[in-house]
Amino acid sequence: MKNIFLSSFVILSLLVLTTTALAAKPSSNYAGAQKYSWHLSGDVMPVPPYGSFDIPGSDTASKLIVNQPNGKVIANMTGVMNGLNPNTEYTVYLSKVYTPYNFTGWDVTGPWTISFDYLGNPYIHNLTLNQSSSTIGGSGSSAPYTWVIDAGTISGQTVTLTAHYTATADAVTPLTVMNMTGTIAPDGTMSGTWSDNYQGGSRNGTWTTTTGQAVKNYTGTAGWPGLLTPTVTPFTFRTNSVGSGTWHVNLTGQDITLPTDFSAWINSSGGTILISDVIPLGK
Numbered sequence: 001m002k003n004i005f006l007s008s009f010v011i012l013s014l015l016v017l018t019t020t021a022l023a024a025k026p027s028s029n030y031a032g033a034q035k036y037s038w039h040l041s042g043d044v045m046p047v048p049p050y051g052s053f054d055i056p057g058s059d060t061a062s063k064l065i066v067n068q069p070n071g072k073v074i075a076n077m078t079g080v081m082n083g084l085n086p087n088t089e090y091t092v093y094l095s096k097v098y099t100p101y102n103f104t105g106w107d108v109t110g111p112w113t114i115s116f117d118y119l120g121n122p123y124i125h126n127l128t129l130n131q132s133s134s135t136i137g138g139s140g141s142s143a144p145y146t147w148v149i150d151a152g153t154i155s156g157q158t159v160t161l162t163a164h165y166t167a168t169a170d171a172v173t174p175l176t177v178m179n180m181t182g183t184i185a186p187d188g189t190m191s192g193t194w195s196d197n198y199q200g201g202s203r204n205g206t207w208t209t210t211t212g213q214a215v216k217n218y219t220g221t222a223g224w225p226g227l228l229t230p231t232v233t234p235f236t237f238r239t240n241s242v243g244s245g246t247w248h249v250n251l252t253g254q255d256i257t258l259p260t261d262f263s264a265w266i267n268s269s270g271g272t273i274l275i276s277d278v279i280p281l282g283k
Contacts, residue, residue, distance in 0.1 A: 036064045036277040038266075044100040044275050046222055053270040058083035058243075064264060064276050074258060075251045075281055081266070084243040090266055090273075091236050092247055094228045097261035097278050101220035106154060106184050107131055112212030114140070116194060118205040127212075136161065144168050147178065157184045159192070174200055180207065188213035224272070228262040231255045251281075258282030 038059040042051025061083035068075045084090065112127040129138040129152075136152030136159065144167060151162045161180040165171035176199075182192025189212075195204040227233075232255050237247040256262075259282035266274035 033065050033067045036066060036279055038062050038064060038274045038276055041272040041275055046101050046218065050272060053268055053273050055084060055273060059274060062274065066279055068281060072252055073250050074253055074256060077249050079247045079264065081239065081246065082244045084239050084245065086239055086241050086243045088268065089236050089238045090268055091234050093234045093265040093267065094232050095263050095265050096225040096228055098221040098225045098263055101218055101222055104217045104219055106157065106214045107217055108136060108154060108159060108214045110212055113210045114207050115210050116205060116207045118203060145171055159184065159190060171198065182207065184214045188215065190214065224265065229255055
């Protein structure tokens with residue numbers, strides 16, 4: 001009975017000491033390994049020039065592990081790289097923070113020439129468009145006819161326009177209303193279908209732009225933001241016969257000042273192929 005009591009007392013004492021030690025850990029301690037995702041360069045930077053040398057699947061197959069201990073070492077990083085080219089040397093750049101370069105939509109503002117097809121014949125119209133957010137306005141003409149846009153919208157790659165003619169008399173009395181629906185192609189050209197009620201009838205056909213180009217809008221960083229600090233120069237690692245490799249680096253107070261954000265970039269001889277998530281330190 002005495003031995004059981006002493007054993008219980010020892011166990012209880014160890015638990016109290018352990019709990020006290022954990023509670024004494026300062027709140028400024030950032031220790032604890034965290035994983036950050038990799039991205040193909042073309043997923044977060046403009047294409048081109050990025051994306052040309054990306055290796056699909058290498059982003060999800062690779063890992064980036066960051067630990068922030070107390071003491072002289074502010075952070076240590078380990079890259080576990082997989083899915084790369086075998087027996088190849090790669091360069092790691094510890095870089096400044098970036099904002100992903102994302103497509104936010106098309107802008108169709110500007111002058112256009114549109115060919116309306118009706119019964120196999122082309123009818124050329126000049127068109128000027130202006131865009132504010134998702135709303136499109138403007139006017140068009142094909143002498144002696146003129147028309148203005150009453151309602152226009154853009155949603156993704158789809159453009160819709162409703163217009164009425166302002167000249168000549170045959171298009172004004174009765175009033176001719178035209179509806180256009182179109183799609184923006186990857187190269188910025190547009191094409192679609194149209195219909196109107198000219199002289200109380202019902203006409204329809206197709207249309208395509210022959211001059212003019214929609215422009216893609218983006219937000220974010222458009223290129224490499226530069227080295228995080230000149231004291232941590234780019235370094236290399238080499239993959240094995242199956243395209244795997246690892247690298248490790250320690251960052252100290254001589255390298256960086258907290259708090260800060262940064263990212264890791266992996267380059268091959270042709271350009272950037274992988275870019276990490278933005279990594280916060282000391283936050």
